[in-house]
Amino acid sequence: MRTLFSGEVRLAYGQFYIWSAGRNSLEDSFAGQRAGMCGGAVPGHLYLVTATHTGSAPITVELHETEPPLDADVWEDIVEVSFRPASADVWLMEWDSGWYPLPLSETSYQVRYHCRGMDEARKALRDPGEPVVEEYLLRFWPSPPAPDRVVKETSQYAAYWHEFARKQPPGPTPEELAEAERQAREREAYIKMQKEMDEWGGRLPSDRLRGVRDKLRRIKGYPMGLVGLDAALVHAIDAAGPEEQRALARWAAHRACETAGLSEIDWVVRGLAELDRGEPYSPPLDDLRRLRDAVLSEARVPRSHDGSPGLPQVAAFTALFDAAAPDPLKAALDTLLATAVTHDTNCPHLFAEVRRTFPVMAIAPEAERSGRQ
Structure with a gap:
């Protein structure tokens, strides 16, 4: 005892x-x-x-x-x-x-x-x-x-x-308790699924999207990221496959630099060429801190009224850096979001151009059928 x-x-x-x-x-x-x-x-x-x-x-x-x-x-x-x-x-x-x-x-x-x-x-x-x-x-x-x-x-x-x-x-009997627990688990799973659908524009994401969700770049002023701007395009990019995703990242990086007025800077031109050839970036694009220092010291970068690089320019350099990310899906989504920031309110025009340039992304894939959508 x-x-x-x-x-x-x-x-x-x-x-x-x-x-x-x-x-x-x-x-x-x-x-x-x-x-x-x-x-x-x-x-x-x-x-x-x-x-x-x-x-x-x-x-x-x-x-x-x-x-x-x-x-x-x-x-x-x-x-x-x-x-x-x-x-x-x-x-x-x-x-x-x-x-x-x-x-x-x-x-x-x-x-x-x-x-x-x-x-x-x-x-x-x-x-x-x-x-x-x-x-x-x-x-x-x-x-x-x-x-x-x-x-x-x-x-x-x-x-x-x-x-x-x-x-x-x-x-309640043990059987009734078990049934109540089963129904509670189903309700919890349903609520979780509905929440996830809301986060991804009304449909469930693929496992690939779930895998990169917490790795995607966050940009101030865009709390929902690219999903909040055009969820259907996000799902279409995901379904397009690695080659199309990598091509989109390159295209978006060029468009961002052009829109932000960076296309005449020699080391930006060199970086875009390295990106197109699939080569590692040379300095200063090979390191985020080195890139930041170069941007701050580069007189040819357009400035805002307080003398610092403007938001479109910062977003364009972000797009250029993100386009070389090892994961093609992350590279495509991060680069396109940064490019959208350079376009500000003209995002719909940018996304329409993406769909014209990449026909495979013109139509979102069919939503997963769960019996509850």
Whole structure:
């Protein structure tokens, strides 16, 4: 035998609990039981009733290897229920504050709840350290599930709770619980699917799009990225394949540099030629920090009123850098988004030109059929 807990427990509303997951209510805890005092109808929970409404009482929790002696001559009221922890974390829990760990395995137990002094405690107030009026003992031992039962009934208070328990309708059957869990999982999956569809313009993305989603560049002012500008085009680019994606990235980088007025800068021209040939960039395009320094020092880069490179120019250099990304889908999407920024409000014209230049991207692929779209 091991004593898992022994001490004063703060009581509020005449209750404390053994908790391992989720939530429980008074009525659900006693649903379908014959025995009051210890509600075990909710999996993973025990709802334990005490006579003291607000105060404290000594409580002991024991774990036995086999069924312990009944000790019916020592205790006034005794009930038994079955209990199986719903997780590896099991606690003796006060109503509003204290949590005391109980090292119980995730196996089936029989629980015997022993009570004495309840009728006297109903008429008295007791603070910690004062003489004991009521006392409680919980004993656990491994056992297959069994119906709850009243082992011994003496007090009027216990009789009240036994009557309360017998008025509660039976709870759901294991089959009903399993069906409810299945329906909850289906609802959760459906909500998740609908959210994902909303994020991708009303249809589900491919696994490739899901794979690059968290790697795509974020540009201030475009929180939804390219999907927020033209979701159908995003799906068409995804379906087009690596060669078309790489070609689009090159095309978009040229268009961005042209739109931003960078096409006459010699190292930009050199970089575009390297991109077209599939060669690694030479400096300063080979490193993002080196590129930033070159842009800031390049007098031929158009400037805004405060002397810094303008947004179209910054976006064009971003497009040029992103076009060489190893992943062709990421390269195409990032480069086209940056190119769209260089076009500002003329994005629809840009996207129309993409569709004319790359006919395979003119029509979005058929949406995945899930039976719920």
